[in-house]
Amino acid sequence: MKIADICFSYGEKIILNHFSLELPDEGITALAGPSGCGKTTLLRILGGLETPRSGMLDTPPAHRTAFLFQENRLLPGFPAAEQIRLVLPRGDDPLPWLEAVGLSEEAKTLPGELSGGMQRRVALARCLANGRDTDLFLLDEPFTGIDPGPARSLMDFLRSLNVPALCTAHDAETLELADRIIRLEGPPFAPTATPQSPHSVPPGT
Helix, strand or coil, rough: EEEEEEEEEEEEEEEEEEEEEEEECCCEEEEEECCCCHHHHHHHCCCCCCCCEEEEEEEECCCCCECCCCCCCCCCCCCHHHHHHHCCCCCCCCCCHHHHCCCCHHCCCCCHHHHHHHHHHHHHHHHHHHCCCCCCCECCCCCCCCHHHHHEEEEEHHHHHHEEEEEEEEEEHHHHHCCEEEEECCCCEECCEEEHHHHHHHCCC
């Protein structure tokens, strides 16, 4: 998947200015950069939620993505297991997905009774369950509020699904767990960006 010469702005604020990027077709790629630089906007363009003013978005035929928003967007009246059951085929068991994110004992717990990190894990489990047949996961700050230990386990589970993933991050812990990093500075973004090894990005970037 690649984008070429993309231009995008919110009003007069230019976010992408003739920006090009080719994404790896495997593993976990992190978009690194400070808050507000435009990482979320790039994810939304890749997910078809925003339309660039010009440029080319080259995706495979029948390309499918699953999007995790920065907000958890959990339904307040539904316990954790039901949040996931809603996106599964009828009859499928949501418990393996909760188990994968370390929340099997919270299956009957409502969102308001969960900590912020637990709510984030439910939202991530729902996204991954919804995208079980997808071509690309687009994850916006997927580990917000989650401690480094559970985040590492979640990253290992994500890898086990064998679906390429693109996630935004600005904390060193998450970047260290990724397979590669695309470093961004903006807005507007530089004309091109190239994947790097996590160890080539200075700590705290």
